Amino acid sequence: MTSTTSSPASLPARSERPARDSFWTRIAADLADAIARGVYPPGQRLPSEHALAEQFGVNRHTIRRSLADLISQGLLRATQGSGTYVEEFAVDIALGKRPRHHQRLAQAGLRGALHVVASSTVRATAAQARALGVPARSTLLCLNVIGDAEGQPLHFSERFFPLPRFAGLEAVVHETGSITAGFAAHGVDDYTRRESRITAQMPESPVAAQLRQPVGRPVLFVESVNVDTADVPIEYARTWFAGDRTTLTVKHDD
CATH class of the missing domain: 1.10.10.10 (Winged helix-like DNA-binding domain superfamily/Winged helix DNA-binding domain)
Incomplete structure (x- = not known):
């Protein structure tokens, strides 16, 4: 029992x-x-x-x-x-008509800048030429750039600019940490984003290293084209955003 x-x-x-x-x-x-x-x-x-x-x-x-x-x-x-x-903080980055890294971070109460980690002169691929409206194999300035906030990398980008129009732009960006300042030094006082295409993907090792994250963690990949006030393309960018540190908001009224 x-x-x-x-x-x-x-x-x-x-x-x-x-x-x-x-x-x-x-x-x-x-x-x-x-x-x-x-x-x-x-x-x-x-x-x-x-x-x-x-x-x-x-x-x-x-x-x-x-x-x-x-x-x-x-x-x-x-x-x-x-x-x-x-866990690292997440910054809400607005993809509006006027892309300004400093302004977006300031709105979030954060400090940050752009840092040029490499620059080179390249021949335009078919995709780059199409985005910038230039002949294939045209000469472009390529900047590899890190965008950070409070010392944490938020995004890594490959940015392409038509030459000879933007010759020397890398020196201004390196000194000021601002693409906008670089454009202003080359006579572009205002510019807007024509389009952005956003996808999720797994980063390759070099990108993951720049973002200081594992290759097994997804990133947000954005292809974008910026134009001057005459609607002439001035920048084509491929940007990888750290998925655990950023959210992207597409704004239609900026």
Whole structure:
């Protein structure tokens, strides 16, 4: 006959359950507070599970449960074979008629700039020539550019400009961190975006490296054409946006 009365041996196990639960919830709250105070800034890798277990005086299973809770809240992300990282902030970038990196970040209360990482002279491919309205094999200025906010890369782009019209533009962009300033130095006081095409894709290794993200994390890919006030194409760009740091909003009234 089976007894329905709990034995003394079963009582400690039942009474310990809330205590174990309180450990992982308290640790999760402590880590969340540390993230909020900037102890672990966006993009930083947390100490290992072993190190955290020693820090909090618990086993690794408890730490794993705390981290899983913070991952479910969107505060952390786990990267296979690399570790657990503080989730990086997401910036809403508007793709409007007037693309201005500085202005968009300022509206979001952030500081950022464009950085030229490479420049070269290339012959236009068929796609580039078609976008810029120039003959195939025409000479173009190509700039590889990183756009950042608060030191975090948001996008990497390949930008093509017709030559000889924009000869020397790279020097102005390098000095000012602004494509707009580069255009102004070449007599273009205003320009607008004619079109943008947006797709999602997996980045190749060089792009992922520039964005400081794994190749297994998707990016938003945008092809765009900018024109001057006479509707003459002045820039064709291929831009890869870090998918976990940016959202793209297409604005029709800008």
